[in-house]
Amino acid sequence: MQVQQHARIADQQQLSRVINATGVVLHTGLGRAPLSVAARQALGDLGGHCNVEVDLETAGRRYRGHQLEATFRSLTGCEDVLIVNNNAAATLLTLQALCAGREVVISRGQLIEIGGSFRLPEIFTLSGAVLREIGTTNRTHVSDYQKALTANTAAVMHVHPSNFRVIGFSETPAIDDLVPLARKHGVIAIDDIGSGALIDVTQFGLPAEPTFQQSLAAGADVVLGSGDKLLGGPQCGIILGKHEFVERIRQHPLARAVRIGKLTLAALQATLDAYLRGAAAAEIPTLAMLSVSIESLRQRARQVAVEIGELPNCRVEIANETAAVGGGSLPGVELPTVVLRLRSPSISADELSRGLRLGSIRVCGRIQQDDVLLDLRSVLPEDDLRLALAVKCVLTQR
Template sequence: MKPPSADRTTGPSAEERPGEGPGRTETPEPADHADRSTTGAAARPLLRALPSVHELTRHPLIVRLIEDWGRTKVLDWIRDEAATVREWIRNAASKGTALNSLRDALDRVTGETVRDAVPRGLSEGTPAAYPDESQHETTPHSVSPRTHWEQWKATLLERIVDGVRRRADSAELEQLGRVINATGVVLHTGLGRAPLSAAAVAAVQSVAGAANVEFDLQTGTRRTRGFQLTGLLTTLTAAEDALIVNNNAAATLLTLQALCSGREVVISRGQLIEIGGSFRLPEIFELSGAVLREVGTTNRTRVSDYERAIGPQTAAILHVHTSNYRVVGFAETPAIEELVRVAHRHGLLAIDDIGSGCLVDLPAHGLPAEPTFARSIAAGADLVLGSGDKLLGGPQAGIIVGRSRCVQMLRQHPLARCVRIDKLTLAALAATLETYVRGTYAEELPLFRLLLTPQQELLGRAEAIVTQVRALPKVRVAVRRDVAPVGGGSLPGCELPTAVIALRHAVWPAAQLARRLRTGRVRIVPRIADDEVLIDLRSVPPEQDDSIVLALRLLAAATEPEQR
């Protein structure tokens, strides 16, 4: 549609309206010969009321959004919102929709009630209904068409501004930011797994600028990245050497490619795991160039199965801890000690992937046993692999410990450069490992504080929160006992006793209530069970209780159902 050639006082030209300037392709008018003129006559005057980009960028909210997000992004949002409103107007006109229905259409576009903002004086779509200079004279008790016109223009401007605000709100939720993990799953993969300790956070901040990442301050010479952690890991595991990469999948890939490419690696069928994000161990094998030789069955694999599979092309036996599932019942699998003996008897490498990266004896803390680095090293494994952000309680990392000759081969492989970790992860991991060396991990690491909190303490905190919000309108709250998994590919089948705050809203269903909590000023990620929203305190540190109270008060203050 070309810009109208009528009186310029009736509204801005297409070049001044959002999304219709040079370089932008305007949506064409309907091609139907009978409808084309009707659509133009009905829609054109209403479209002329669309505010220009210049008008919109002077709006106080838009000014603030430009400061926060930049002019380019906000202008894109303006054009998109204007195009949405414009399309609704055209569709209504093309279908002969009365303007009362058009008001309803705009309600659907904006998610808000436009009410009488669409001027009823324009309902017939005749030229006499649109303002021009001859229409300034009105009777004392009449409302001039120009008044309707200005109301219509103001409505469109506010609708576009509100749409831009909604886009900014949505974009903000897409950014990486702080949330309260109220799912009860302490090692929640989607929420970043293990929370970092205060010491780890401080360590990250301390190396934000220049740091001795690969530099020896005593000699003034370059060092291998991660040398600061080698001593910590060898002390804690009794291994000869150590290497850190960016995650345990990378540790597995590097190990297979550097030591086993082109040769066979024997593994039990019951250990061909799939890790998060649908990544499967056979795919890592394929990528590494190592040949997968699976033995036994899903539920039972014996030492004799490994023995029969060994041949001239065999490079290693790989044992993988099934850290995200457990086979129970009629099941059998050799321990790492047995596999080490078989491997070394045949001159092969024994590689143990313990998955969750545990460093300590968990039963001593009342938790189920998990394999540890130290146990596998003591059993004679040549290399032991594990994660840094699971039961170790640190940042995401792949930890490799073992014999010096094997670790050195990995360190010198070209792939090691591709999967190395950055200085921030090094700092956080070093601070985490130091708590184990000091023996203070149970007190200092948030992971252990969350895992080891007694249920009775959680119930007391839940009651204290509910006492502060019980009288709030529209929100019903109750404290319940429950259980929660550990998560994060750790302690499969283990459920910890917990306390939950069960929420119901007088108007909103559970899914909408949960969304309100996730997207509010205080962002809480709960879980839903039996049509109730549950705030599970197993995964919430005590210092966040006040934030939960604030979030629930803000929730109760919202009186209208959420517009979608």
Template sequence: MNNLFRLLPSMDRVLAVLEGDKALAAAPRPLVREAAQAFLDGLREEIKSGLVTGEAELAFDALSPRIACFARAYARPRLRRVLNATGVVVHTNLGRSVLPESAVAAVVDACRHYSNLEFDLATGQRGSRHSHIEAVLCALTGAEAAMAVNNNAAAVLLTLETLCKGREVVVSRGQLVEIGGSFRVPEVMAKSGAILKEVGATNRTHLRDYEAAIGPDTAALMRVHTSNFRMIGFTKEVPLDELVALGRERGLPVIEDLGSGTLFDFAQAGLPGEPTVREVVAAGADVVTFSGDKVLGGPQAGIIVGKREYVDAIRKNQLARALRLDKMTLAALEAVLRLYLDPEAARREIPTLAMICAAPEELSRKARSLASAVRKAVGGMYDVRVRPGSSRVGGGAFPERDLPTSLVCLYPKDSSLTVDELRARLLDTDPPLVGRVEDDAFCLDPRTLAKDEFPLAARALSQAALKNHA
């Protein structure tokens, strides 16, 4: 073993290999040196564990390709592009919504130049960053006032802290849900300083439950969208219009947390049941909060719309500064919102809407095209078939609704490579390809793959296959 350790290349020799690698030309030198050290440390561990037992394995000619591959992977950015072939449109783990081109251009422009972020061009004085999106949000939702913070959890927290701190908020017990990332309504409410007063039973809440709960310490009535949780059967929730009427009668604001709120009527895509933000505002909700990066199809943001007296109070809260949007997010959000002024343009140009609304026949054509590219790349190793399947909206929206699609399914011909192993190897390709395993096949859903990503997906499958062949 000591002889093997003595055969390890020097740091200078390893660095000499890496400095001549064009793929690492843009990588910072300290990062390249760190990669070289990590490679050598890994070799030492291989010797200690008995994985390396012969001198030939440590010959420099044998190590050089390994050094370069290791360093390229080590030096890659940690936040990377991923090919989403899962069919989940709003995939939280994969970054949720893909921005339209106009929003990407707006972000680049905001980054590249100075802007009027907090500068009023009409007066030459200090302005408000909220002004850039308030008018378009009010036009789209019918609300009196609007603002945005960094996500919907922040929007809920800020609203409750402003309007309800130290007082009671009445919520149906069936709406006290936990969504992704351990976001729990009761805990967020506790952080805001508001006091939760839950009413009703788990499955049924009546208007009389709210009426009985209202007292001198009540600050608001609140409804919470249950995201991807549903109860069926013997259930009841109080409709918004009835809760608003009660709020008016008792002088209490009604807060509606829509979660993944939408500005688009998805009934035309066969997805009824989710009210639009405009409908909720029209029904009389005083404050409405919703996400910008779910079915809205924009950047991560929490949007607050409603009556001016409440939104103005929320905007003045000192927490609003801690939760505010940066210039890049504001630029992207404004660009996306402007597209909604023309619903057809929104459906066509916002990728999230386009993917959700894609017609089955369009997806069938895409699947055949994708299957052809895959067969050319790896047809000798996989049986590639196209079959009907289903996609999901994701992001907690429309949890009970599947979207019909066509899947490209790969069945490995080599019995030594299972579909689970194939899935794992595809996470190590460049870029990684994420699909799903169904019925003993690795499946690609063309709904969430752009056509210009088909060659990348085929190449990723080829990389995984070559690795197995080697």
């Protein structure tokens, strides 16, 4: 009996496939960006032996990630690229490799904290770079950077505050404003764009987010970003920029400690292929979820409701609601969405939500007052029928 109980607990705690019906597209707790069909296929195809560090033409050894050089050059115009395991690692590695023992000038309003109490000032300390903060929380000017530059300055750093917004009486220079200053004084211009966008998301009716291409075109020497946010790929940190700086970062001993594995490389390669083919908006789930029309969501909701059918112990309604981007991207942006609103007279919303999370088909929704909401915007269309089955399974067991 005790063994069975432990086995049941272990089963509940295992990494499991989950339907994300929370309405948070990039849900950090659920793995942020869901991978495309091609990326998931690549994980299986390349899970055995593959040319991770071998040049198949020469049979010689090459650095990990060399397969993506041409792809990133085509997509962004960069000279060189290095992929590490996340953007925090990219930041730490870049600062340690290029700026240790010297000052990095950064606006006080860009000293961010993200999930898990990751604070940029602490990364500076760990890297050995000297933090030189300037300006105020809401206003920083180019002249503040100018005054802070000394013979001991290694770089000026611009960080996009992707998980919060400062509104009202505020001003901060863009990377376009900082590059000329960096050139004039012979220091490195580093730009952390955060969400890692490769296309202009305003085409989906969203506020503008910086892209790798824009930063490189502005003249940034090194550009950092995440792979599992607006790019829509696997978790990784992307370092793009001029060859002389990226190569210095690549040769640093810490680069070995934060390098990616073959599965991340495989998924990222498949994701980028969709961008190369001009098919990203259709094939990459994150972009599809952000761009899907409200009419399409409503049609899917009707189909799911039909599949659930009439249940004596549950009321199912289709309603309009708002969803979020999540993942520390586009804070405050509300996405119109369509939800299935579930209410049962026999069990509470908490019990129903728990039943969905722990059922044979795992579903994470959200609770609003006495209802469980299942948001179609964050659900993969391929999971619609499974979502209906999950609801039926939980409620027919009551």
